[in-house]
Amino acid sequence: MTMSTALTDGAVHDAISAAKLVENLLGLAWASDPDGECTYVTPGQGESMLSALRELGIAQASPAVQRTIHPADLPKAVAAWRSSLAAGSHFDVECRISQAEGCYTRVRCSAQPSYDDEGKITGWYGTFIRGPGSAQSPDKEEAGGARDLQELVDTVPALIWCTTPDGTPSYINKRLADTVGVSLGDLIGSSNSKSFADIHMEDVPMVERALTHSFETGTSFVATYRQLRSDGSYRWTEGRAEPLRDDKGVITQWYGVCVDVHDRVIAQEALQEQERHLRRLVDAMPSLTWCLSPDGQPSYYSKQLARWLGLSVEELDGRGVSRLQLAETLLVHPEDGRAAHEALAQCVRTGEPFNRRYRVRRHDGQFRWMDVRAQALRDERGQIVQWYGVLIDIEDLMRAQEGLRHRERELSQLIDMVPSHIWRLSAVGEPMFFNKRMVDFLGWNVEDREEGSGLLSLLKAIHPEDVKAFETSLGQSIENGDSFAMRYRLRRADGEYRWMSGRAEPVRDDRGHVVQWFGLCHDIDDQMRLYTEVADREAKIRRLVDSDIIGIVIWDLDGTLIDANDAFLSMIQYDRADVANGLNWLNITPPEWQQVHALEEAEELAATGKMEAREKEYFRKDGSRVPVLIGAACFEGDSRQGLAYILDLTERKRAEAALRDRERELSQLVDMVPIPLWRLGSRGEPIFFNKRMADFIGHDPNNSPSSDGLNFVELVAARTHPEDVELVTEAFHNALLTGEPLSVSYRLKGPAGAYRWVLSNSEPLRDHSGQIVGWYGFSHDVDDQLRVEEALRERERFLWQVVETLPAMIDCAAPDGEPIYRSQQLREFLGYELGALDETGRSRLAGTLDAGVHPDDLAGVREDYAHSLSTGEPYARRHRLRRHDGEYRWVETRAAPMRDLSGAIIQWNVICLDIDREVKAQEELRLAQERLAQATQAASLAELSASIAHEINQPLAAVVTNSHACQRWLKMHPPNLERAQRTVDRIVRDANAAADVIRRIRGLFRKSDEPRSLLSFEEIVSDTRRVLADLARSARVDVSLSLSGDIGHLLFDGVQTQQILLNLMRNAVEAMDGQSAERRLAVKATRSGEVAHVEVSDTGPGIINPENIFDAFFTTKRTGMGMGLAISRSMVESLGGKIWFRNNDDRGATFAFTLPIGSEANA
Amino acid sequence: MSPEEPIVHIVDDDPRVREAIGELLSAHGIRSSSHASAREYLAAPRSDAPACLILDVSLPDINGLDLQNQLTGPGQPPIVFITGHGDIPSSVRAIKGGAVDFLTKPFSDAALLSAVEAAIAQDCEMRAQQAEIGVLQERYDQLTPRERQVLPLVVSGLLNKQAAAELRISEIMLQVHRRNVMQKMRADSLADLVRMAERLAIPVTHSRRPGRS
Structure with missing residues (x-):
């Protein structure tokens, strides 16, 4: 828009220059014929624009065609273009045009008609101008946005300009135009380059150089120069420019801005002037001044300093190291260098002031002590701008100090070396100094002294008994200004207190005020000790005397x-x-x-x-x-x-008198004691008899002095029973000879003339050297006691003999089971004495068990023993015990506790019976039973019958079935003879098999004929009873036998007879099982002619259903097979007998059978 | 399902007995297969024919009575026990366990044959029932879930109105469902449908109570 304005408003007189302008415009220029057919587009990168123009001309684009103009904008653009073409009016539309990858750029498309002289439209000239920031905000729909931006750009208080990539001015904002008073045209110099008409002549070369450099390299342009103002004056301006690059990084435009920095530049110049002035001032100052940059690098040495060092800051440059490093190396004394460096680095880091003394090399090479200081200068935000510092020569001062320190050291050494403790107190008594000797003595280290009051530390080292006196005395001295002198104990480093003689004298100033105290104390411990010892000795004697x-x-x-x-x-x-x-x-x-x-x-x-x-x-x-x-x-x-x-x-x-009195009293007492007492001399001569003794023996040595030579032994022997004389004499002589106490019982004739048993005891009296000086003794009438004892002993001996001779092994054990006595029988059986066990290290019980009990029984025996010992229950067990000859024999051991009156166990009495023979017999019996049971199994019960039935029924079943099949085959019309024949073959085969089975079974029975032996019927019955004994016992059935005894040795099949009996008896026992009434089993056998008649009766419930009782598989017992009676019957019958039963009149049932005597029934 | 010839399985550890029974059955035109043990029988492939099992009580591996306990459930052939020594407990147990007969060896041909015939007849009956239930089940499986809801209500004897209320649908819809059920189950009448439901063990969930307001 601005471009088109510039185009229409500006002079287009010169066609060539116009063309150039067009070519270099920011954006694209295009031309079309009056019908809107595109005739020209700025060369280069115009592909998208060209197609966009084509789209404008096409009334209805195919929807499949990839559009350049954003679909949303297309109708509007096309309509506007058509309307302009028709009316010849100004065309101006904003639309989005697709760049690479669907990214739309907002573009302003404008065109003006060009008329010929007759006013006819000869063609259209138009531009595409990319909207500002369009790439970033493709979705921004508002058409007014660009205009707003334009206004913004025009009103911004900055001077804005654009140039083409090669530097030709392409745009200046209104402010720039107004401020400088030039138009864009004025700025485009000859050959399309920028004219520097607005720049002060002096600055043109510099600006031109900078601009050229920027345009060539694409780097940002910055320059400060004087710029013309519309009023003709020049003002300092800072010009900046940045290139705008397209996606591929190619510079498409330069955007520039001019900022008026006039006032700043002027101020800066003034400042610079001032700085120069100050610097001169500083340089003239006679102090050594220096500056450091914020990072601590020297930035300035004052002239004085430079002269003093013989080195300027600039000379520190360019040696490959930083200025600071070099300065430190060159100028600072090597010994101080490191510390100084670290201190400085620290300061630079923290911003703290730097103050250090170190040696710096002067220009003449001499190191001098310098006090180096630096302080940070901060700007208003607190940022460190500069470090300012001074160096002060303190060499002389340091020298003086050094000398002083040296002297001080010498003195200190002197003081420390003096073999005494020296200390100094302040006027108020606070210790200020202890010499080394004292410090060493006290074992202080430096830290101790710094902590708290020195006086307190000292007081702590003084002996607790002295500390109070010390404190008081010292306090008084300090208060009054008197000399202090005291002896006290001071703790040495090793903890020992040593006596010290301490003195302190005040030092006064001119006016007589105490300034401080000097003290001395020395070790007087050795003197003190000597003194103390003498004093101690003296005191001891004194104490004795006093x-x-x-x-x-x-x-x-x-x-x-x-x-x-x-x-x-x-x-x-x-x-x-x-x-x-x-x-x-x-x-x-x-x-x-x-x-x-x-x-x-x-x-x-x-x-x-x-x-x-x-x-x-x-x-x-x-x-x-x-x-x-x-x-x-x-x-x-x-x-x-x-x-x-x-x-x-x-x-x-x-005391002596009292003793004498006591002696008299004792003497009386002795005489009155109802026991004969006596005292003998060392050789046995009587010295003293008490009255009773004297009466008893008819002699009193007190009255007849010992000089009559009568020996006590003879005296006693004379009255001793003749049988005991020898014993008594020997005992007395032995005692007198060996000095061992005497104890002897003997019969002594009393005053009444009868002999009575007395027990004489005597012990020697020894003097301190162990020499026997006499014998004291007494005789005790033990006649009654002895008689009782004798009776007891007699009884014991008798019992002992009983026990020893009893044909059982007897063992007594302590309550804990430890054996304490074993009878001779047991000892002989075991083959060792009880004492032998003590050497094993185990308890006697464990030893006995381990050594004697069969290993298989050991665990059980131990368990039972332990159980009995812990509960007190009687013990009974059978086990094998090893006899002395190594043979294990079955024994039955029974133990019962013996209790005292309170019921506590005081002893276990154990009896151990050798039942080896019985057990062996039982064992044999059991084996016989087993054999019998095996025989029983083979010959009886379900297995046999079941297997017989099975063995025979199987082939029989096959035979029958085959027969039926055969019949069937034969009955067919015509008969199937082949199959019939086959079945008949099978019938023959299976029938033979059945016959085989029967033969085998007969063979089985025949086997049992062989062990027939001549056995008495009584033997058979009692054998059977034995077999059943265990069962009967556990079922608590009373078994009685009643045998007539005349059946005698007859021919029976013993096993079968026994089997029959066993069956009947077992049935009887089992029939009575579980009933509470009396359980009696009676077996009665009689002979009548050639027949043995046997009855087995019980007291059970009797037979309730007598019909099938002898049938196989009939049973009334839960666990029975129903075979016992069946087999019994078959056996009885096979032996040629009969079997029957009846219910008893009172209760129970009786089974009876007969066996012909001497018959060979089942031959 | 083509009706096959019946078959008799013989399980006995004695080859002679197996052989003889097989021969007898063969003489009467009955086919048989024989097995020496329970395991052998269980392992053998089973045909779909009506069958009968002649089982010896004492077998080498497991007791015949225990095998009987294992062979419960549909599809298992009826059992005729044979035994070398019959005891009452065993026979009682066998019969209680559903055995057709319990024969003690040696047995007569008549006894065996009648037992076998009875067993096969029983098996045929069982199979027919199973087959019918299978057909019914197939038809039942064709019902939609809604129709399966309708069926028990209808066979319970609820009026259309009641059944519709129960399912919270209109009476018209219920009638449609009911008609579909009748068609799919191929029931000629409601009584027929009730019988089918019985076979299929469809529980009667509702009962029409006359006194209900």
């Missing part, structure tokens, strides 16, 4: 009491004043002792310098006597004076 345990006096031989302790004084009831007044030694000594003293004591003292302790007496003040023990000694080197100790013996004397 205690009232013993009296002590210091005497002079002339009798003067130089000193005496309280104990002594209280002993003699004098007081100290009396001593002071010259209490004389001799005054208190009774006259009889004066003599002794003069004669013995003085002499002894003079001779030996001491006097052995002796007892004597002193007068008390009141004249009473006090018994004392006294010992004395002269002082060393002095025979006149000395020390004496005196013990008050009053108590001892009193």
Whole structure:
């Protein structure tokens, strides 16, 4: 639109230039003939436009054709075009035109008619102009959008322009035109390039260079230049341009903008001027100033600094490393470089001020200590813009400090090396310094001292007993300003407290105020210890002297009491004043002792310098006597004076008297005791008999002194029963010889003349060295007791013999089952003594069981034992026990607990019977039973009958059926002889098979004939009873036999007879099973002539349905086969007998059978 | 379903007995197949013919009575037991289990033949019934679900009106369904349909109660 406006409004005088313009227009130009037929389109990329124009001309496009114009816009566009063509009016329509891949571009299509001189339309000239941002908003429908944009572009307070890709201006917005006062045409210079008419002459070359560069390379254009204004002035303007590229990246247009930056440029220039000024100022300043960029790189050294360093910032460039690195390498002392670098890096990171001392190399190569500081300068947003810093030469200062530190170190060493503890306190007493020796002594490390108050730490190290005094004393000193001196114990690092002598003196200032305290303390522990020891010893002695345990006096031989302790004084009831007044030694000594003293004591003292302790007496003040023990000694080197100790013996004397009294009492007691007591000398001589003894024996050594030489043994022997004399004599002699206590029972003739049993016991009395000094003894009349015992023992022996000789093995066990006694029988059976088990390490019980019980029975035996032991129930079990010869024999062991009155088990009595023979017999019986049962099975019951029936019925059934079939074949018309013959063959075959079966069965029966043997009928019956014994017992049936005994040894088939009996008896037992009434089974056998008559009767319910009782398969029992009676009958009958039954009159049934005697019934 | 000749299966462990029975049956023009054990019988292919099973009580593998217990259900042939030694409990059990007869060896030809004939007749009867039910079932399967709903109501004797109300459809619609049911089941009358429903064991779900308001 603007282009078309420019086209129509602008001068089109020059056809050539017009053509060029058209060619370079932003967009596409086209021309058509008056009928709308396209005659020209701008060359290049016009394919879509061309087809769009064609579509405009075509009235009705085929729907199948791929359209260029968006289908929604097509009718509108076509209609508008037609209307314009018809009216010759301006054509202007906006439509979407398909670009690549269905992407539509919004395009404005405009055209103007061109008229000839006569006013006839000669053709149409039009343009396609791509709408702004059209590619991104293809769906934007509003036609007004572009106009709005145009207005926007025109009114935006920026100067906007466009050029073709090669730089020819193609558009300027209205503002640009107004501001600069030029039209687009003015800007298009000769040869279509941009004229720089609007740019200050001075800036033209620069702008031209930049523009050309941008157009050539396609990079953005930025330039600041002075631009002409419509009022003729020039203002600083910033021009920018960006290329617009199509899909393929080809530049289609340049869009530019000019921004008035005049004021800014002017301000900047002013600023620059100011900066230059300041810099000069800074450079002139005599301080060493420097700047760092925000990242810490040196950006500026002041002239002074540069001169001082002999290096400018620029000289740090271009060595392949950053300025900072180089500066650090070149300028900073190697020892400080690293620390300085890190500190700076830290500051740069955090923005904190930088302040550090390090050595920097001066231009002359000398390193000097510098105080280097830098501070960040921030803009209004807080961003660091620059670091400003100064360097201050502190070399001299550092030197001075260094010297000072050195001196301080030396002093410190001195103090630390002094072999004493030195410390310093502040005026208020807070420790400020401890020398190393003290610190080491206390075992502090630096941390300890920094923590809390030093004084507190020190107090902690002082012995708890001293700390209070120390605190008080030090506090007072500090308060008053007096010197402090004290001894106290201080804890060494190893925990030991050592005595210290501590002193502190105040240091005062000019005005006499205490400024601080210097203290010294040294280890006086060893002296203190020595002192303490002496003091201790002294105190001990002192305590001894002062205690009232013993009296002590210091005497002079002339009798003067130089000193005496309280104990002594209280002993003699004098007081100290009396001593002071010259209490004389001799005054208190009774006259009889004066003599002794003069004669013995003085002499002894003079001779030996001491006097052995002796007892004597002193007068008390009141004249009473006090018994004392006294010992004395002269002082060393002095025979006149000395020390004496005196013990008050009053108590001892009193005790002695008490003892004497007691002795008398005891003596009486002994005499009164109703037992003869005696005491003998070491050799057995009588020393003391109590009265009873004396009476008993008729001798009293108390009255007749031992010198008469009578021996106690002889004395006793004389009255001892002649049978016991030897025993007694030997016992006494043995005791006297060996010193072992004596205990002997014997008969002694009493005063009444009768012998009575006495028990004499005697024990030796030994002195401290173990030497026997005498014998004490007593004789006890045990006559009655012994008699009872004797009777008991007799009984026990009897019982013992009973047990030992009893033909059973007897075992007694503790409540826990441990055997404690075994009878001889059992011991002999087992072949070892009970004690032998103790060596195995197991319990006796376990040992016995393991060693004796058959391994197969062991588990059961153990279980039963355990059960009985835990419950107290009697134990009974049969098992195999190993005899001493290794043979396992069946035993029956029974055990029952013996209980005390309270019911607690005190013992288990076990009896063990060797039942091997019985068990073996039973075993044989059982085997016989089994054999019998096997025989029974073969010959009886369901199997036999069933198998016989089956064996015979099968072929019989076949025979019968075949016969029927044969009949059938024969009856046919005509008869089927072939089949009939076949069936007859089969009949013969099967009938023979049946006959075979019968033969086999007969063979079976014949076998049972063979074991016939001569057995007495009685034997058979009792054998059968034995077989049934278990069943009868478990069914609690009472079995009675009644045999006439005259049946005798007759020929029977024993097995079959037994089988018959067994069947009948078993039936009887089973018939009574479960009934509560009396269960009786009676077997009665009699002989009548040549026939044995047997009856088996029971007390069961009797026979209720007697009809089929002997039939096979008839049974009244749940589990029965119904064969027993059937077989019995068949057997009886086969033996030539008869069988029948009857119900008894009272209850039950009786089965009876007869057997001919000596018959060969079933031959 | 072409009617086949009846067949008698003989299961006995004794070959002589099998042979003889087979011969007797053959002499009477009855075909037979023989098997030595229950397992052999069970494994043998079965024809569709009416059949009868002559079964020995004591078999080597399983007892004949136990086999009888296994052979229950439709399609199993009726059983005639034979035994070498008959006991009462076994025979009672056999007859209770549905056996046609229980014959003790040796048995007469008349007894066996009559038992076999009775058994085959029983099987034929059973088969005919099964076949009829099969046909009816086929017809019933053709009914639509709605018609299957209508059928029990109709055979229960409900009036059209009642049945329609029950199904919440119009009486006209019910009549249409009812007609369709009659046609598809090929029932000549309602009574016929009731009989068919009985065969098919369709439960009578409703009963018309005269006193109901």
